[in-house]
Amino acid sequence: MDDMLTELLSRYLDDDLTAAERSDFEARLAADPELRAEVEAARKVQHAIARLAGEMHPPAALDAVMEPMLRSAPAAQRRVRPAFRWLGAAAAVVLGVTVAMEVARRNPQPELDRTTAPRVVNHDDTEIFQLAPLPSAVPSENRPLGATDHLLEEDLESPAAPEPEPLEIMGPLPTGDLPSDDDAAAAAPAREEKGGLRAAAGADAAAASAPSAARLAADETPAGRAKGEPKRAALAHPVAVTVDGAVIWSGRSSCLCETPIEIRIRVRDGVIAEATEVSGGRSGATRSCLPADLVGARIEGVADGEHRAEIAAAAQ
Amino acid sequence: MVFDEVYERFRRPIWRLARRLTANDEEAFDATQEIFLRIWRGLAGFRGDAKLSTWVFQVAWNYLRGHHRRRERQPTALGAAADEAVLRMPDPAPGPERRAVASDLLDRVTAAMDDLPEHYRAVVWLRDAEGLSYAEIAEALDLPIGTVRSRLARARSALKEAVDL
Numbered sequence: 001m002d003d004m005l006t007e008l009l010s011r012y013l014d015d016d017l018t019a020a021e022r023s024d025f026e027a028r029l030a031a032d033p034e035l036r037a038e039v040e041a042a043r044k045v046q047h048a049i050a051r052l053a054g055e056m057h058p059p060a061a062l063d064a065v066m067e068p069m070l071r072s073a074p075a076a077q078r079r080v081r082p083a084f085r086w087l088g089a090a091a092a093v094v095l096g097v098t099v100a101m102e103v104a105r106r107n108p109q110p111e112l113d114r115t116t117a118p119r120v121v122n123h124d125d126t127e128i129f130q131l132a133p134l135p136s137a138v139p140s141e142n143r144p145l146g147a148t149d150h151l152l153e154e155d156l157e158s159p160a161a162p163e164p165e166p167l168e169i170m171g172p173l174p175t176g177d178l179p180s181d182d183d184a185a186a187a188a189p190a191r192e193e194k195g196g197l198r199a200a201a202g203a204d205a206a207a208a209s210a211p212s213a214a215r216l217a218a219d220e221t222p223a224g225r226a227k228g229e230p231k232r233a234a235l236a237h238p239v240a241v242t243v244d245g246a247v248i249w250s251g252r253s254s255c256l257c258e259t260p261i262e263i264r265i266r267v268r269d270g271v272i273a274e275a276t277e278v279s280g281g282r283s284g285a286t287r288s289c290l291p292a293d294l295v296g297a298r299i300e301g302v303a304d305g306e307h308r309a310e311i312a313a314a315a316q
Numbered sequence: 317m318v319f320d321e322v323y324e325r326f327r328r329p330i331w332r333l334a335r336r337l338t339a340n341d342e343e344a345f346d347a348t349q350e351i352f353l354r355i356w357r358g359l360a361g362f363r364g365d366a367k368l369s370t371w372v373f374q375v376a377w378n379y380l381r382g383h384h385r386r387r388e389r390q391p392t393a394l395g396a397a398a399d400e401a402v403l404r405m406p407d408p409a410p411g412p413e414r415r416a417v418a419s420d421l422l423d424r425v426t427a428a429m430d431d432l433p434e435h436y437r438a439v440v441w442l443r444d445a446e447g448l449s450y451a452e453i454a455e456a457l458d459l460p461i462g463t464v465r466s467r468l469a470r471a472r473s474a475l476k477e478a479v480d481l
Contacts, residue, residue, distance in 0.1 A: 001473070003466075010469035014443070016450065041481035042472055046444050048425040048479075053445035055422070058331035058348065059341070065349055066327075069356055070320045245357060 001038065009035075013042055239291065241265075243309045248299045251291050253311065260312040263290065267304045272297050278308070319356050326355075326372050329446050333373070336441050337380040337434055351376045366455055373448065373456035377438060421479070428478035432471055439464055440471040 001009070011017050012025050029036050241249040243265075249272070266274040275294050291311070330351050335344040354375050362371055429437055438457060442448045450468075454461040 003469070006473050007465055007469040010472050011465060013472075014450070014468075016465070038476070041476050041479075044421070044481055045425060045472065045475045045479055048421050049429070049440065049444040049475075052422050052425060052429075053332055053441075056328070056332045056335060058327055059345065062327065062331065062345065062348060066323060066352060069352065070323060 001035075005035075009039060009042060012039065013046060239311050239313055241291075241294065241309050241311050243302050243307050248302050248309070249294065249297050251293065251297075253291055253313075260310050261290075263309050263311060264306060265294075265302075265309045266306045267299065267302055269304065270298055272299060275309075319359055322355060322359065322368070322372065323352060326369075327352075330372070330376050332445060333376055333438070333441060334380060336429060336437060336445075347380060351379050354379060367452060369448070370452045370455045373442060373446070373452075374458070377457055380438075381434065424479045425475065428475045431478065432474060436467050436471040436474070439467045440475065443468055 008017065008021065008025050012022070017025060029039065239251065239253040240247045241251075241263075262278040264274075264276050264278050265272050272295055275290055277290065327348075331344065331348050334347040334351065335341065338344045338347055355372060358375065362368070366374070429441070432440070435457075439453055439459075442453045442456065443450075448456065450461050450464050453459070453468075454464045457464070459467075
């Protein structure tokens with residue numbers, strides 16, 4: 001049987017022929033017993049496949065493994081491992097998951113505006129991970145655990161936003177050409193015009209309400225700053241670090257790059273132990289694009305190991 | 317649409333597709349979890365431009381296709397020559413020996429399905445097991461609809477030959 005007839009037969013089985021094609025094909029069927037046998041055999045295979053599908057059932061363990069995901073809110077993602085690796089996990093872990101999900105349910109996550117969300121990046125397929133609660137400093141009952149995505153959608157210039165604290169240091173700077181506070185004030189509107197980024201001060205106010213940002217704010221108090229360490233407010237704008245679309249850390253950038261930067265992080269004991277750039281921003285990969293305090297940040301949403309991540313502006 | 321509804325509706329179809337496109341139950345189990353994890357992550361962004369079923373199968377295929385490639389690339393202890401031999405094998409699933417002794421039609425169809433290249437297997441499975449239309453298959457597998465028709469026809473022809481009806 002040639003390819004054309006094979007395809008006609010297949011489409012005949014699916015009732016996909018035009019009226020004219022069907023009429024022609026049925027005329028051939030009437031005249032050709034061999035073709036009729038072919039159609040009959042093809043139908044038997046088709047029905048056998050349908051029967052085969054009807055007899056296939058997923059193992060009961062699948063539902064058990066999926067249970068945490070089924071019970072959790074989209075933003076309160078948790079790491080899921082193949083069942084045989086974590087079904088035997090300790091009861092303490094189960095308790096932790098339950099508590100986390102309970103809090104997440106009471107604090108539903110607003111739907112993320114995908115136009116401002118960090119782009120989803122691929123990750124090593126050897127690892128599956130989901131968001132989990134960010135570290136301890138949960139500042140508000142109104143914040144879902146493990147989510148800083150709201151940073152990306154809040155109206156950061158809302159009059160209701162609290163007066164921002166003066167911006168402080170992210171980390172050591174190279175000497176020379178450091179902006180003064182006046183420079184910082186002048187630079188903020190310039191950034192708004194340039195890249196659509198919000199003024200750092202306004203964004204800082206909102207960022208401070210997020211768990212991780214709260215931790216940062218605490219770290220950035222003048223008392224916590226090393227003596228003599230210079231301010232660098234003008235160079236910092238809010239960024240989020242995502243792994244496979246899930247925000248795992250938010251803070252301040254060390255440069256004004258507007259292009260998302262792909263990085264590779266290595267996590268040990270829940271802490272980002274290494275961070276290296278894979279592809280650079282607008283001006284190419286420069287280490288200065290990495291937030292100074294990214295390495296050393298404690299995160300609980302990503303398992304130990306190496307992951308691909310991305311840094312992107314947290315506000316447009 | 318909330319995730320648990322999606323899971324309830326598609327747990328069997330996704331399991332079945334995963335099982336058909338992987339070598340064994342264990343791989344299918346892991347693949348099904350990963351697919352639903354991706355669905356879970358992406359569900360908030362699903363805008364209904366496509367049918368939900370099409371989108372779900374698209375997510376599944378995008379994972380399973382890569383899964384198959386990764387499995388093919390896994391090195392063996394025997395070195396490059398053995399790797400090439402493995403790559404030439406259609407699949408580690410039931411082979412000619414099983415077909416020779418199988419008397420039951422379903423067994424023979426199962427074995428013949430497993431011997432099909434995965435891009436043929438996916439098309440025929442989505443059509444005959446899951447009942448997707450040509451257009452839905454085309455969208456889920458990111459293929460022109462003409463390619464769906466021709467692959468389906470070839471797959472059915474190959475199955476019929478293999479099953480020896």
